[in-house]
Amino acid sequence: MFETGWNILNFLTQGLGTTLSIFLTATVFSFLMAFIAGLTRLSGNILIRGAAAVYVEVFRGTSLIVQLFWLYYAVPMLFNINLGSNWWVGVVAIALNYGAYMSEVVRTSVISVDKGQTEASIALNLSRFQRMRDVILPQALRLMLPEFGNYSIQILKGTALVSLIGLTDILYFGDIYRSTNLSEGPLAYLMVLIMYFIIALPLIWLSKKGEKIARRGVAS
Amino acid sequence: MSYWSWETFMDALPIIITGLNVTLGLTVASFLLALAAGFVWLILESTPVKAFNFIVYWIREFIRSTPPIVQIFFLYFAWPMVPYVGTSFTPFVAAMLALGIHFSTYISEVYRSGIDSVDKGQWEAATALNFSVKDKWLTIVLPQAIPPTVPMLGNYLIILFKEVPLAATIGVVGILSIARSYGAQTWSYLEPLTIVALLFLMLSYPSALLVRALEKKMNRRFDKKKMKVKVTE
Numbered sequence: 001m002f003e004t005g006w007n008i009l010n011f012l013t014q015g016l017g018t019t020l021s022i023f024l025t026a027t028v029f030s031f032l033m034a035f036i037a038g039l040t041r042l043s044g045n046i047l048i049r050g051a052a053a054v055y056v057e058v059f060r061g062t063s064l065i066v067q068l069f070w071l072y073y074a075v076p077m078l079f080n081i082n083l084g085s086n087w088w089v090g091v092v093a094i095a096l097n098y099g100a101y102m103s104e105v106v107r108t109s110v111i112s113v114d115k116g117q118t119e120a121s122i123a124l125n126l127s128r129f130q131r132m133r134d135v136i137l138p139q140a141l142r143l144m145l146p147e148f149g150n151y152s153i154q155i156l157k158g159t160a161l162v163s164l165i166g167l168t169d170i171l172y173f174g175d176i177y178r179s180t181n182l183s184e185g186p187l188a189y190l191m192v193l194i195m196y197f198i199i200a201l202p203l204i205w206l207s208k209k210g211e212k213i214a215r216r217g218v219a220s
Numbered sequence: 221m222s223y224w225s226w227e228t229f230m231d232a233l234p235i236i237i238t239g240l241n242v243t244l245g246l247t248v249a250s251f252l253l254a255l256a257a258g259f260v261w262l263i264l265e266s267t268p269v270k271a272f273n274f275i276v277y278w279i280r281e282f283i284r285s286t287p288p289i290v291q292i293f294f295l296y297f298a299w300p301m302v303p304y305v306g307t308s309f310t311p312f313v314a315a316m317l318a319l320g321i322h323f324s325t326y327i328s329e330v331y332r333s334g335i336d337s338v339d340k341g342q343w344e345a346a347t348a349l350n351f352s353v354k355d356k357w358l359t360i361v362l363p364q365a366i367p368p369t370v371p372m373l374g375n376y377l378i379i380l381f382k383e384v385p386l387a388a389t390i391g392v393v394g395i396l397s398i399a400r401s402y403g404a405q406t407w408s409y410l411e412p413l414t415i416v417a418l419l420f421l422m423l424s425y426p427s428a429l430l431v432r433a434l435e436k437k438m439n440r441r442f443d444k445k446k447m448k449v450k451v452t453e
């Protein structure tokens with residue numbers, strides 16, 4: 001059994017590249033979307049704020065798998081455009097979805113920074129940009145860490161969906177293995193789960209670390 | 221191919237709506253399972269045997285940080301092949317078990333946070349007043365522990381609702397599954413998939429607003445700092 005398990009694991013590594021590349025790229029873009037949407041939701045301009053709010057609520061209100069299918073099947077029909085490859089469809093869907101979730105983390109963390117900090121930086125004649133970059137964000141970032149850690153695990157879990165649009169990730173190879181060795185199905189999926197868990201372990205560790213950093217007392 | 225057509229939209233809408241029963245039914249069934257199983261985790265992780273608790277904790281962490289879709293596939297495709305214990309599940313049951321157990325790992329954490337939020341003094345007072353274990357839990361701890369968890373549970377219900385379309389991959393005929401087969405038959409995916417997205421939005425957004433309102437209410441009730449402000453006013 002251990003030998004078959006090892007063989008399956010070896011077979012699954014063929015999908016590791018796709019899973020990891022999608023995970024890493026989607027994470028980077030999710031963070032980007034999170035900061036863009038989170039900060040624009042705090043904008044003074046009602047139009048900008050409204051647009052960001054619509055984006056966040058729409059992508060939080062529908063599910064990732066629906067968005068993925070929508071981008072995969074519907075967008076090419078609607079706008080007659082091609083997002084390039086399925087790889088990009090996967091990355092864009094995941095990034096837009098989790099970017100929306102994480103933008104709430106950014107927004108609430110920025111809000112929860114003590115008001116006195118804003119008042120002090122106004123008193124010190126800092127510009128709006130300086131106030132955000134030098135005073136508010138460094139303090140807000142600390143509060144975002146644990147949530148960001150959690151969401152990175154969610155993003156990893158989300159990447160398993162890309163096998164549904166034909167990408168050859170870990171789950172795809174797990175499915176292939178199961179369909180050729182039906183009796184080893186349980187072991188095959190167990191190995192898929194273990195593989196995801198191994199990738200998740202450093203993320204779990206990071207989010208625990210983040211929690212510690214966020215809890216560390218600072219003068220408030 | 222083609223652009224947006226209201227004709228297709230109106231044609232697909234009534235067909236897709238029929239799937240709402242299954243989607244909502246699966247959501248409720250999985251959530252009830254998650255609520256119950258959440259307690260099981262809590263109990264299994266607080267036995268006197270530390271090593272056992274540790275193992276259960278990592279099993280829970282394992283289930284929590286691996287993709288639910290793989291767990292659904294495991295229960296549906298692979299479970300019948302498990303020697304001795306394996307029986308096959310219908311797609312609905314497989315999805316319910318997978319999603320229910322997956323979310324129970326989160327729910328148990330919500331329970332834990334609720335219990336932890338009860339002030340230490342309350343426990344000590346209950347002990348000092350010689351309450352029995354049953355009375356301590358039923359009259360002191362739980363009445364304070366449960367209300368703050370309600371918005372969190374509501375949040376997880378909404379998140380679970382949005383994970384339910386994963387069940388379409390194993391043939392549970394919910395709204396997403398119907399929309400996809402409609403698309404496969406007519407070659408117009410745009411309208412049916414948009415309908416699915418709209419249905420999700422229409423159901424989850426008002427629920428999210430409700431949960432947020434509830435959250436605010438609970439914060440008012442349980443935030444001691446704010447309470448003090450109120451008293452001095």
